[in-house]
Amino acid sequence: MFAFRDRRGPVEVAFTDRHAGGAFPPGTPLNLSLRRDGVPVSGPDAPGVEALEGVFASCRAPVGLTQVHGGDVVVVDEEYDGRELVADALVTSVPGLPLMVRAADCVPVLLADAEGRVVGAAHAGRPGLVAEVVPHTVAALRGLGAADLRAWVGPHVCGACYEVPADMQAEVVAAVPESASTTSWGTPALDIGAGVRAQLDALGVPHRSVHRCTREDDDLWSHRRSGPAAGRLAGLVVISP
Numbered sequence: 001m002f003a004f005r006d007r008r009g010p011v012e013v014a015f016t017d018r019h020a021g022g023a024f025p026p027g028t029p030l031n032l033s034l035r036r037d038g039v040p041v042s043g044p045d046a047p048g049v050e051a052l053e054g055v056f057a058s059c060r061a062p063v064g065l066t067q068v069h070g071g072d073v074v075v076v077d078e079e080y081d082g083r084e085l086v087a088d089a090l091v092t093s094v095p096g097l098p099l100m101v102r103a104a105d106c107v108p109v110l111l112a113d114a115e116g117r118v119v120g121a122a123h124a125g126r127p128g129l130v131a132e133v134v135p136h137t138v139a140a141l142r143g144l145g146a147a148d149l150r151a152w153v154g155p156h157v158c159g160a161c162y163e164v165p166a167d168m169q170a171e172v173v174a175a176v177p178e179s180a181s182t183t184s185w186g187t188p189a190l191d192i193g194a195g196v197r198a199q200l201d202a203l204g205v206p207h208r209s210v211h212r213c214t215r216e217d218d219d220l221w222s223h224r225r226s227g228p229a230a231g232r233l234a235g236l237v238v239i240s241p
């Protein structure tokens with residue numbers, strides 16, 4: 001169920017893998033996609049957020065997003081009414097309210113301050129890297145009073161696997177030079193994880209990375225490997241209530 005879990009004070013962070021685990025039959029996929037071909041994903045063959053029930057100290061359902069590969073950040077407060085949010089990052093200071101971002105090759109990034117008073121989650125693919133969604137999330141957290149932030153960089157497609165056209169590589173590298181890469185077969189590529197880490201470094205945010213490539217690791221979802229059939233893994237962060 002989990003590719004990685006960690007704690008910082010009262011904050012829990014996790015990245016899911018491709019397997020439901022728990023009470024589900026062996027081999028049941030865990031797909032945290034909101035919908036597939038416009039239809040909400042549910043049913044025994046693809047358990048979604050209900051599979052996460054009871055995993056965290058909180059009993060509330062995670063706040064998810066309709067992600068649009070942008071740079072916008074939403075602040076979720078006590079008034080949150082469960083409505084659909086459209087953005088690529090969430091921050092909150094509400095204990096017991098898990099934040100969730102979804103990915104299947106893009107970079108899920110989780111953030112927490114030293115006291116566990118504010119947390120954030122961001123989804124950074126190639127456009128989000130250029131749109132600076134992670135720096136915007138850091139700024140939003142600091143705006144809420146975060147000090148001594150730390151980040152967790154989740155599983156994503158590695159720089160040796162993420163082939164892109166040369167002109168697309170040039171465009172992204174012009175914005176984030178550290179994202180330049182070459183595939184293992186010698187063609188232009190992007191290392192979006194390296195780009196995200198460089199953005200965190202520039203803001204003085206220490207980070208820990210899960211060094212598993214979604215395309216190469218069959219226990220993770222990958223759009224590059226599976227195409228439209230790919231499900232979504234999740235990055236989750238919650239302040240224990």
Ligand SMILES: [Zn+2]
Pocket residue numbers: 157158159160161162213214215216
């Ligand atoms: Zn790889």
